[in-house]
Amino acid sequence: MQSGKKIRVLIAKPGLDSHDRGAKIVARALRDAGMEVIYTGLRQTPEQIVETALQEDVDVIGLSILSGAHLALFPRIMELLRQKGLTDVLVFAGGIIPEEDIPELKKIGIKEVFGPGTPTEMIIKYVLENMQKRT
Amino acid sequence: MSKIDEIINGVLAGNRRKIAKAITIAESSPEEAKNLIASIYPHTGKAQIIGLTGPGGAGKSTLIEKMVREYRRRGKTVGVIAVDPTSPFTGGAFLGDRIRMQELSTDEGVFIRSMATRNNPGGIAKATKDAVKILDAAGKDVIIVETVGAGQSEVEIIKVAQTIIVIHAPGLGDEIQAIKAGIMEIADIFVVNKADRENADKAVMDIQAMLQLDNKEKPWTPPIIKTVALTGEGVPKLIEKIEEHWQFLKKELLHKRSLEKAEAELIEAIKEKVTSSIIEKLKREKRFEKVLQQIVEREIDPASAAEKLLNQELE
Numbered sequence: 001m002q003s004g005k006k007i008r009v010l011i012a013k014p015g016l017d018s019h020d021r022g023a024k025i026v027a028r029a030l031r032d033a034g035m036e037v038i039y040t041g042l043r044q045t046p047e048q049i050v051e052t053a054l055q056e057d058v059d060v061i062g063l064s065i066l067s068g069a070h071l072a073l074f075p076r077i078m079e080l081l082r083q084k085g086l087t088d089v090l091v092f093a094g095g096i097i098p099e100e101d102i103p104e105l106k107k108i109g110i111k112e113v114f115g116p117g118t119p120t121e122m123i124i125k126y127v128l129e130n131m132q133k134r135t
Numbered sequence: 136m137s138k139i140d141e142i143i144n145g146v147l148a149g150n151r152r153k154i155a156k157a158i159t160i161a162e163s164s165p166e167e168a169k170n171l172i173a174s175i176y177p178h179t180g181k182a183q184i185i186g187l188t189g190p191g192g193a194g195k196s197t198l199i200e201k202m203v204r205e206y207r208r209r210g211k212t213v214g215v216i217a218v219d220p221t222s223p224f225t226g227g228a229f230l231g232d233r234i235r236m237q238e239l240s241t242d243e244g245v246f247i248r249s250m251a252t253r254n255n256p257g258g259i260a261k262a263t264k265d266a267v268k269i270l271d272a273a274g275k276d277v278i279i280v281e282t283v284g285a286g287q288s289e290v291e292i293i294k295v296a297q298t299i300i301v302i303h304a305p306g307l308g309d310e311i312q313a314i315k316a317g318i319m320e321i322a323d324i325f326v327v328n329k330a331d332r333e334n335a336d337k338a339v340m341d342i343q344a345m346l347q348l349d350n351k352e353k354p355w356t357p358p359i360i361k362t363v364a365l366t367g368e369g370v371p372k373l374i375e376k377i378e379e380h381w382q383f384l385k386k387e388l389l390h391k392r393s394l395e396k397a398e399a400e401l402i403e404a405i406k407e408k409v410t411s412s413i414i415e416k417l418k419r420e421k422r423f424e425k426v427l428q429q430i431v432e433r434e435i436d437p438a439s440a441a442e443k444l445l446n447q448e449l450e
Contacts, residue, residue, distance in 0.1 A: 005163040006226070006251070031227035036251045041234035051240045052233065055247055057155035085152065 007035040007131050009060040012049040013042050014073040022095060022116075023064035029120035030062075030127065046073055050080040053089060059134075060127055063110075065095040071104065078108045090130050094118065139167060143174045149273045151246060158248055161265035172265055175272035182214070182271040183381055184278045186296030188258060188318055191284025193304040194328040196235040197364035199279055203239055204367070205374050206277050212244040214270030214278040218259050221251040228252075232281060246270060258282035258289025264400070267295055285318050293321050294399045297392060298380045300373075302326040303342070305334035319345060322357045323380050326373060330361035355383055413448055 011027040013020055020042055027037045038056050040048070053061055063074065074093065081089060093105065094114040102113050111130070114123055136144070142160070145153025161168045187195050196217065203213045217232035228251035239245045248266060255261040259282055270278050282292050292299060301322035306329070327338045339359050346357065358376050362369035384392065417423040426440045435443070 005159075006253075008159075027229060031222070031229045032225050034226040036221075036228045036230060036249075038230045038233060038249050040237050040240075041231075044237065045241075047241050048237055052237070054152055055155050055240065056249060057159045 007060065007127065008038065008056060008058040009035050009062060009127070010038045010040070010049070010053050010056060010058040011062045011064065012040055012044050012052070013064050014044050014046060014049060014077065015065055015067045015069045016043060017064075017066045017095075018042065019066075020064070022066075023062075026062055026064070026094065026120060026123060029124055033124040033128070035127070046076040046080055049077055050084060050086065053081070053086055054084055058089060059131060060090045060092070062123075063091065063093045063095075065093065065097070068096065070095075070097055071101060074105055074110060075108050078110070081109075088134075090127070092123075092126070094123075139170060143171060146175055146269055146273050147178055151243075154246060154269060154273050155248070157269045158250075158262070158266045161262040161269065162250070162253070162260070168262075168265060172268055175268060178272040179268045180271065182267075182275055182278045183298075183377075184267060184271075184280070184296045185377060186280045186282065186292035186299045187302060188282040188285045188289055188292055188299065188321075189302035189326075190304075190307055192307060193284075193302045194364040195281050195284075195302055196232045198302060198326065198328060198362060198370070199281055200236045200239060201362075201364055201367040201370045202279065202374065203236070203245055205370050207242065207244060209374075211276040212274065213246075214267075214273070214275035215245070215247040215281070216250055216263055216266050216270070216278070217247065217281040218250045218252060218263060218283050220283045221253050223254055226253075246273070246275065252283060255291075257291030258285050259291050259295065264295055290318060290321050294396060297384055297389070298323050298377050300324045300326055300377075302328055303338055304329040305332050305338045323355065324373070324376050325357055325359040326369075327359060327361050328364050330369065331363045335361060354387055355380065413445070416448075417444060 009030050011023050013023050027039045031037045038052065038058065040052055063077065065073070070093065081087065091110050092112040092114065093110050096116065097113055105113060112126060142153050142157050146157050157171060160171055187199060189195060199215060203215065206213050215236065219228055219230045219232060221228045230249035230251060232249055233247060236247055240247060250260045250263060250266065252260045259280065263280060267278055267280065280292060280296055282289050299321050301318050303325065304327065325342050327335055329335065339361065342359050360369055360373045360376055362373060414423065422444065426444060429435045430437055430440055
């Protein structure tokens with residue numbers, strides 16, 4: 001009953017955004033889908049995010065960003081994940097991210113980008129399917 | 136080297152990635168966890184283990200952040216296990232204790248792990264004990280366990296920690312009524328947090344009054360410390376009191392408490408082993424389902440059924 005692997009997800013907000021409604025909605029949806037969701041609050045540095053992912057041994061990281069700094073912050077996060085050997089963690093992003101930036105983000109290893117208005121069911125399905133592939 | 140040996144060696148060397156993996160094993164693979172704990176157990180017993188419990192909103196996570204800073208100032212390494220409840224309906228959990236501690240996450244002398252109860256009763260997770268052992272074996276000097284927001288029955292923490300801090304704050308309504316019954320009795324130290332608020336003194340007096348009701352002669356009287364976790368006020372004093380309690384334990388009670396802890400853990404391990412082996416056997420022989428039917432049909436009550444089954448088993 002208590003045993004068995006649960007999907008552990010870190011929902012993180014890098015940079016200087018001052019609200020986190022979207023991040024909390026996603027966190028809550030994933031929790032309601034039976035996952036263990038670690039939420040770390042606003043204004044996280046790439047170092048904090050990666051170190052948290054490491055200590056919490058998460059399977060998935062969801063990055064939420066509204067400030068427009070994704071091209072500055074995400075490459076740093078992906079680089080740190082590589083340095084710490086966390087290459088098997090599934091990373092997706094959400095928030096305000098222009099269409100034309102998405103190829104660049106996918107190139108550095110962000111697996112998927114969800115824009116505003118994405119139904120939470122879609123994100124849940126995406127995470128579950130990707131986790132299933134792994135086992 | 137096998138994967139599990141790599142993890143064991145990593146834990147003993149204090150490798151953060153391996154510590155994290157080891158805790159995941161403790162949470163999700165009971166068989167592997169048994170081997171893991173058996174291997175690291177000889178390296179445990181060195182850390183000072185502190186439990187922090189109290190109602191939700193009293194300021195547990197914020198206080199822990201300040202306590203960790205104070206321990207770091209004193210040159211100690213610290214492990215934190217923060218437990219939050221699992222939803223009994225979905226099995227999911229929202230683990231938000233780190234929000235108050237995130238600035239510590241890049242300090243190499245600190246390891247923080249959030250843990251869901253996975254519906255274990257008593258305010259901590261089933262794997263919390265093992266996680267403490269892992270952090271202990273990894274060389275952390277101090278380990279702080281934060282229970283879920285507690286009321287009357289979240290007292291499992293006494294099986295894990297040596298010094299129990301019960302935290303309360305003014306303005307939480309009648310929670311003081313709730314903590315009277317259960318968690319009140321397990322406190323080695325009381326903290327009245329948010330002491331800058333009015334009514335803080337009343338909260339202190341409430342606790343004092345309760346302590347006076349208990350007129351048994353005791354070798355240790357729990358002190359009441361006022362703190363403001365947001366600013367860190369009162370935290371150095373709290374750490375001093377924890378130290379005092381630790382010295383007291385070492386002199387008077389540590390061995391006795393260690394024996395009690397060992398007893399509780401041994402009994403639990405035996406219970407688990409015996410229960411699962413008997414139930415498995417009953418299921419294999421199809422006697423379990425048969426009796427279930429009889430209970431549903433009201434032919435026999437559950438307690439009598441258990442007795443009957445066990446009598447046949449133990450003959």
